[in-house]
Amino acid sequence: MTLNSKQIVLEIKRLAQNMGEILIMELCGTHSQTVAKYGLKQLLPKNINLISGPGCPICVTDQYDIDVIIELAKNDIPIAIYGDALSLPGSSASLEELKQQSKQIFVIYSTPDALKLQKDYPNIVFFGIGFETTTPMTAWAIKQGLTVYSSHKLFPPAMNVLASSRDLKIDGFINPGHVSAIIGTKIFQQFKLPQVVTGFEPNDVLLAIKTLLQMITNNKHQVINLYNRLVKESGNVKANDLIYEVFEISNARWRGLGEIPNSGLKIKEKFRKQDAEYIYRDIIKKFQQNYAPRKSACICGEILQGIKKPIDCPLFKKKCSPTNPQGACMVSVEGTCRISYDHK
C-alpha cells in the first residue's frame, strides 16, 4: 500500500470520529470486488459500513427472464449469452445443463460474435443482459439484424428505489463506474444524497469514501466525479442516442427489488423482426400458462437490497458454491455471494 493510501485512511478515521453509524452503498460489482480483494472494509473505522447494492447485472436479472431463455433453448432455438449467464440457475435447468444435453448454447465475448454465429444459426437469439454499459452494443447488433431477448435495465430508477428505502438508510452512494461513462454524471443530481463516481483501484475507492464522509459532514448532497479521466458530465452521447433509437423505456422486474417503473428497455416496434419476445410469443405464452418459478431458500434478493449478507443465507458455502450456485448472487464474479466466497 502506498503512503497515499495510508493518508487517505487516516483522513477517513479522523472524519469518522465525529460521526455515528454511516452506511455507504457501492453500486458497481467491480467496486465490490476491489473492496473485497484489497480488504478495504478492514481498514475502515467500525462505524463506517460498506454494503454492496444491485450492481451485478447478472444477479438482478429476474428469474422469469432466465426461465424464458431456458424455454427457448428447450425449443431448440440457438442461444448466445455472455459467459456469466451460463450457470444461472433456472427453475427447471440451467443453460449449462442444456448445453451438456446438446442444446445450442453459445458463450460470446461481444455482440459482433453473435452476429458471426448468426451466419450458421440464422434464428440465434442473444440474451441481452446488462445496464447502460452493455446496452449500446446490443442496440448496435439489433440494427445489424441480430435477434435479441431484452432484459436490459436502466440503473438510475433502481438508485431511486434504494435512496427512498424504508429498510435501509443509505448515507451515500459510490456510483457505478462505467455506467456513468455512458449516461454521464448529471442524471445523478436527482438523488438528494452524497454521491461519488470513482475508478476501480483501491485508492480510488478509499478516496471515494473519504469524499463521501466530507460531504456527509458538511451536509452536502452533491455528485463528485473522481473518475473524470473517463466519465464526462454528459456521458457518451452517441451511445445514448443509439440506445434510444432501438429501445424504449418500460417497466422491468429486478431480482430483489421487484418491478421498478421505467427501469427496463424494450425493443421498439420498428425492430420487431429482431425482438425474440415478439417472434416467439406463442412459445412464451404457452410457457406462461404453467409457469412456476423455482422455490429456494436462497436470499439473493435480500442481499441485492443490502438488507442481508451472504453469511445470513442457510445455503452459503454449504449447498451453494461457485461450482454449484443456488442463486444468481453466487454465479457472477461480481455477485455479492461469489465475492464473499472468493475473498474470505
Added chain:
Amino acid sequence: MCLAIIGKIKKITKEISIVDINGIEKEINTSLVDIKIGDFVMIHAGFAIEKITQQEATEIKNDFKQ
C-alpha cells in the same frame, strides 16, 4: 460488468478498428466514439466506450501496475 481495457487505435476501417492492447492487435468496434489513428480508448465487451487522452491512459495503466 465494469471490466474494461485500454487500447491504442492503429487502423480504422468504418466501424471496426485495429487496436493495440498491450502489444496484441485486436479488432474493436469503434462506432460509439469519434477517433483517429493514435487515440487511446477504453474498451468494454468488444466496443470502445470512451476516448481518453494519452496522459489519462498512462495514469490508468500506472494504476494497474500498483
